[in-house]
Amino acid sequence: MKPEYRDKTVNMKGMVFKMKKAALLFAAISACLLLSIPAYGLESVSARDERLQTSGAQIRIPDDSGEPVITQGLRFVSTIQKSLYDSVQKPQSENDTGLGFGTVVFPTKLLDGDALRKDTVKNGLHAAVVPAVKLKGEPSETEAVFTACMTGFIPDAETYKTEYTVVSYATYMDGETEVTVYGEPYSTGIYEVALAAVNSGKESKEVTQYLFDNIVHVVDGHTAASPVKENEIAGTCKVEGSYDEVTYCTVCRKELSRIKKSSGFGDHRYVNGKCEVCGEAEATAEPTIAVENVTAKAGDSVDVHIEIRNNPGLFGAVLTFTYDSNLTLTAASAGDAFKELVMTEPGLFTSPCNFVWDGQKSPAESDGVILTLTFTVSGSAKSGDELSIGCRYLNCGRQF
Ligand SMILES: [Zn+2]
Numbered sequence: 001m002k003p004e005y006r007d008k009t010v011n012m013k014g015m016v017f018k019m020k021k022a023a024l025l026f027a028a029i030s031a032c033l034l035l036s037i038p039a040y041g042l043e044s045v046s047a048r049d050e051r052l053q054t055s056g057a058q059i060r061i062p063d064d065s066g067e068p069v070i071t072q073g074l075r076f077v078s079t080i081q082k083s084l085y086d087s088v089q090k091p092q093s094e095n096d097t098g099l100g101f102g103t104v105v106f107p108t109k110l111l112d113g114d115a116l117r118k119d120t121v122k123n124g125l126h127a128a129v130v131p132a133v134k135l136k137g138e139p140s141e142t143e144a145v146f147t148a149c150m151t152g153f154i155p156d157a158e159t160y161k162t163e164y165t166v167v168s169y170a171t172y173m174d175g176e177t178e179v180t181v182y183g184e185p186y187s188t189g190i191y192e193v194a195l196a197a198v199n200s201g202k203e204s205k206e207v208t209q210y211l212f213d214n215i216v217h218v219v220d221g222h223t224a225a226s227p228v229k230e231n232e233i234a235g236t237c238k239v240e241g242s243y244d245e246v247t248y249c250t251v252c253r254k255e256l257s258r259i260k261k262s263s264g265f266g267d268h269r270y271v272n273g274k275c276e277v278c279g280e281a282e283a284t285a286e287p288t289i290a291v292e293n294v295t296a297k298a299g300d301s302v303d304v305h306i307e308i309r310n311n312p313g314l315f316g317a318v319l320t321f322t323y324d325s326n327l328t329l330t331a332a333s334a335g336d337a338f339k340e341l342v343m344t345e346p347g348l349f350t351s352p353c354n355f356v357w358d359g360q361k362s363p364a365e366s367d368g369v370i371l372t373l374t375f376t377v378s379g380s381a382k383s384g385d386e387l388s389i390g391c392r393y394l395n396c397g398r399q400f
Pocket residue numbers: 212217221222223249250251252253254
């Protein structure tokens with residue numbers, strides 16, 4: 001990166017500054033100024049002059065017209081007290097780095113803790129000396145304000161993270177001797193200024209988002225929050241439901257992704273046995289005891305499951321089985337559906353025979369296999385014969 005150093009007040013070309021916003025950003029960074037000063041304790045006291053102060057930095061952002069800013073600018077603002085201002089010669093041109101006053105800029109990292117001076121050279125890089133050819137506004141009774149603006153930044157993370165140290169200077173003749181005094185050094189970068197601005201809470205929503213999108217998140221990226229559901233539309237029996245799965249950045253709240261998802265169809269809404277949405281009749285959930293259909297050959301031994309569905313909750317039951325004369329009941333075993341009840345088998349396995357369940361403390365409420373009956377199919381049964389097994393249920397006088 002090779003930024004160009006220049007005094008914004010000298011060259012206004014393309015530097016449309018939205019001063020109201022710039023002033024706000026400036027206010028935000030002023031707080032950081034106080035924090036960054038104690039890091040520089042290495043300078044000799046004799047060179048320090050309290051009449052020179054660098055008070056902050058500003059970055060350029062687009063104005064309300066939405067005109068894009070091609071290059072980010074970082075502008076440092078300094079003040080010189082009137083007494084010093086009046087006594088120094090004014091710089092004659094942008095290149096007049098001799099007698100006068102202005103700003104010195106250098107990458108902090110390269111400085112490696114050394115004091116920044118007009119003649120600083122590190123790794124072959126000379127400090128940029130920006131004479132204050134023109135003031136920012138008219139001098140007041142107490143001070144004059146001047147600036148140095150860096151432009152030509154490459155809009156990438158490394159550039160935005162780069163810190164610059166600036167120090168204001170004044171060079172004058174003390175008799176025959178040329179003397180240069182310096183203000184407190186100040187150090188910041190584009191990322192730091194933008195972060196201070198967004199954290200200040202003083203910027204508008206638009207400015208804050210611009211700074212996140214174009215500077216802060218170029219450096220640190222968005223942080224995706226857990227996805228949230230939005231625009232939920234509940235499904236019905238006729239229409240599939242849906243919602244948006246949305247991910248926001250936890251830092252700037254920007255929407256990072258939005259995926260439309262199905263939440264499936266909903267249940268029927270039965271009113272008086274009929275769905276008020278689609279008109280379908282409600283299926284009755286009658287308790288049923290069913291005998292399994294099985295296929296067997298003559299002479300086979302076969303298990304037949306007896307099952308209950310839509311169990312209403314039973315404290316007791318009697319099942320009477322009648323079966324074809326070609327079947328011989330040889331064994332019976334209880335299933336899980338009536339496991340809360342005690343089963344009594346018939347004394348003899350002859351058709352018809354009764355299986356009795358007696359209630360204990362809690363009812364049998366499960367659906368599933370009540371009983372497994374094992375039959376032997378007679379050798380005289382013929383292929384295609386249907387050998388029936390009948391089951392009659394008795395419970396509290398209700399039979400089905
Ligand atoms: Zn973000």
